[in-house]
Amino acid sequence: MVNITPLLQHSIAPHPLLLAIETSCDETAIAILRGRALLASEVASQSAAHQPYGGVVPEVASRHHLRHAPQLLERATSDAGISLGQVAAFAATSGPGLASSLMIGASLAKGLALGFDKPYLAINHLEGHLLSPFFGSEAGIEPNVALIVSGGHTMLVEVNGVGDYRIIGRTVDDAAGEAFDKVAKMLGLAYPGGPEIERCAQGGDPARFGLPRSMLNSGDANFSFSGLKTAVRYLLPKIAAPEDGKVLSDLCASFQRAVVDVLVAKTIAAARAARRSLVTVSGGVSCNHELRTQMSLGCKRAGLELRFAAPRLCTDNAAMIAFAALLRWERGDSTPLTTEINPNLAL
Ligand code: KG4
Numbered sequence: 506m507v508n509i510t511p512l513l514q515h516s517i518a519p520h521p522l523l524l525a526i527e528t529s530c531d532e533t534a535i536a537i538l539r540g541r542a543l544l545a546s547e548v549a550s551q552s553a554a555h556q557p558y559g560g561v562v563p564e565v566a567s568r569h570h571l572r573h574a575p576q577l578l579e580r581a582t583s584d585a586g587i588s589l590g591q592v593a594a595f596a597a598t599s600g601p602g603l604a605s606s607l608m609i610g611a612s613l614a615k616g617l618a619l620g621f622d623k624p625y626l627a628i629n630h631l632e633g634h635l636l637s638p639f640f641g642s643e644a645g646i647e648p649n650v651a652l653i654v655s656g657g658h659t660m661l662v663e664v665n666g667v668g669d670y671r672i673i674g675r676t677v678d679d680a681a682g683e684a685f686d687k688v689a690k691m692l693g694l695a696y697p698g699g700p701e702i703e704r705c706a707q708g709g710d711p712a713r714f715g716l717p718r719s720m721l722n723s724g725d726a727n728f729s730f731s732g733l734k735t736a737v738r739y740l741l742p743k744i745a746a747p748e749d750g751k752v753l754s755d756l757c758a759s760f761q762r763a764v765v766d767v768l769v770a771k772t773i774a775a776a777r778a779a780r781r782s783l784v785t786v787s788g789g790v791s792c793n794h795e796l797r798t799q800m801s802l803g804c805k806r807a808g809l810e811l812r813f814a815a816p817r818l819c820t821d822n823a824a825m826i827a828f829a830a831l832l833r834w835e836r837g838d839s840t841p842l843t844t845e846i847n848p849n850l851a852l
Pocket residue numbers: 530654655656657658681682683685686697698699700703788789790791792793794819820821
C-alpha cells in the first residue's frame with residue numbers, strides 16, 4: 506500500500522489544479538487536471554530506444570526520463586495555460602515499476618511540492634490503471650470487477666470504491682502483455698509486440714494453430730501465459746515458413762485469440778463469482794481490438810455491463826495518475842515527502 510495519510514491537511518478546493526508525473530517504466534508522462542477536466546497530457550515514448558534490445562533496459566529508461574521530464578513539464582504547463590505556482594498538489598507514480606525510473610518522476614514531484622509548498626501525493630501505478638475506465642466521471646467509482654492487463658501485470662480485482670480493493674486473481678508467471686512482447690520477439694516483430702501482433706493478426710485465421718488456453722478451468726481467477734509462449738516456441742521449428750505473410754498472420758491471430766479467450770472467460774467467471782454486474786478493463790493490452798470485441802460479446806451474453814478505459818488511457822500515461830490523485834485528494838489524502846518509491850508496491 507502507498508503510505509497515504511488520510512488527514513485533512515488541505516482545504517478541498519472544488520476544482521483543484523493537479524499535476525501528475527508517471528515514470529514507472531519506459532514512458533515519461535506529465536498531465537494536468539483542473540477538477541475532472543484534462544488540461545494537458547504529454548507522453549514521451551521511449552519505444553525506439555528500447556527496440557534494438559527487444560525489451561526495456563532500465564539504465565536507458567532512466568536516462569530518457571531525466572532528459573525528457575523538464576521539456577514535458579514546460580509543454581504541459583504551456584498547453585494547460587497555467588504556471589506551476591497555481592498547482593494545488595503534485596502527484597507521481599511511486600510504484601510498482603523500475604526503481605531507477607520511478608525515482609526520477611517521484612523526485613521531480615516531491616521537489617515541486619517542496620519548492621511551491623504544496624502537498625505531494627504518491628500514487629500506485631496499478632490504481633491509476635484500475636480507475637482509468639472512470640476517467641473524468643462525476644458519478645464516482647461504481648463497484649466492479651476489474652481486469653488490469655498490461656506489460657507488467659495481469660490481475661482481476663474486486664473494486665468497491667476508491668482505495669477499497671480485493672485482488673481475486675493474478676498471473677502466476679508472465680503478464681499477458683509480456684507474452685505478446687516475447688512472442689513478437691520470437692517472430693522477429695518490433696517492440697512493443699502487442700500492437701505488432703495485432704497488426705499481423707488482421708485477416709488471419711485464429712483457429713489454424715491449436716494453442717493452449719492455460720488455467721482456463723483451474724477453478725480460480727489466476728492466469729498463466731508462459732506455457733502459451735513456450736507452445737509458440739516449440740511450434741515455430743515445425744512450421745515450414747513462419748515468416749510467410751499468411752502463415753505469420755494465422756500464427757499471430759491464433760496466439761492473440763488464445764490470450765483473449767482466457768482473459769474473457771476468467772473475467773466473466775470472476776464477475777459472476779463476486780456477484781458484480783459491472784466489468785472494467787484497463788492497461789496496455791486493453792487497446793487490443795480482438796480483446797475489446799470478444800469481451801464485449803462475452804459480457805453481453807452474460808448480461809454484464811462493460812466499461813473499457815479510453816484507448817488513449819490504456820498504455821502508460823499521466824492522466825490516469827492525475828485522476829487517481831484527484832480522487833485521493835478529494836478524500837483529503839496526502840503523502841509525506843519522506844515516503845520512498847517502492848518498485849514492488851502492492852495494490
Ligand atoms: O500499460 P502499459 O503501457 O505498461 C505497463 O504498465 O506494463 O502496457 C504495455 C503493454 C505491452 O506489453 C504492449 O505490448 C501491450 O501493452 N500492448 C498491447 C497492445 N498495445 C499495447 N497488447 C496487445 N494489443 C495491443 N494493441
